[in-house]
Amino acid sequence: MSNTVLSHPIEARPPFSPPAAWVTVAVLLVWFALVVALGARGAFVTSPGIPPLPILLGAATPVGVFLLLFRVSRSFRELVLGADLRLLTAIQAWRFAGFGFVALYAHGILPGTFAWPAGLGDIAIGLSAPLVALAITRRPAFAASSAFVVWNLLGILDLVVALGSGALNSGFAGGIPGEVTTGPMATLPLVLVPAYLVPLFFMLHLTALAQARRLAART
Secondary structure (H helix, E strand, C coil): CHHHHHHHHHHCCCCCCHHHHHHHHHHHHHHHHHHHHHHHCCCCCCCCCCCCHHHHHHHHHHHHHHHHHHHHCHHHHHHHHCCCHHHHHHHHHHHHHHHHHHHHHHCCCCCHHHHHHHHHHHHHHHHHHHHHHHHHHHCHHHHHCHHHHHHHHHHHHHHHHHHHHHHHHHHCCCCCCCCCCCHHHHCCCCCHHHHHHHHHHHHHHHHHHHHHHHHHHCC
16 A cells, blocks of 8 residues: 555656756755855865864755755745655765775875764765665655665764764864874865765755655655
């Protein structure tokens, strides 16, 4: 019965309307350009021993705007709930690039206390994302399952751990010459990860959880 109820919202859902799609792309491009411009000006750089508040603000602000719009705007909420859940899940596969953190640690650019938890967590989510997307495609009811919810919560936890460990490493840095810190994460191109990709992936998880909640309610 649940397969019958849930298969229609996922399989028959129409794609974004052209205006909505163009607006979404435009917002993402403007946001990306803003992060690049701020990064080029060194706006995210802080002194050793000082928590990276600019980066944390850059990561939290888009998520806060997303949650606010989802709450107060019906059209935005419908846009979020109408997104293709399989595509949103498959996009998380890009997080396999978290292997780059481990590589940067191996070259002495990032500290292991940040690179290992952030890198391994991203790799795990990135590797499992195609499998989860395939599960939704084959069995739409999976989107309302506790396993899907847990997977998204683990993805969010990985992002929070990455930001938290990065902040701690920055806050406890002593400014000693040759010390390996998370300072490179505040400069281009690495700053795109915490200030753009992290909140983007966070919002994808929130979108998936919102759709899972709605689908579960329908059963």
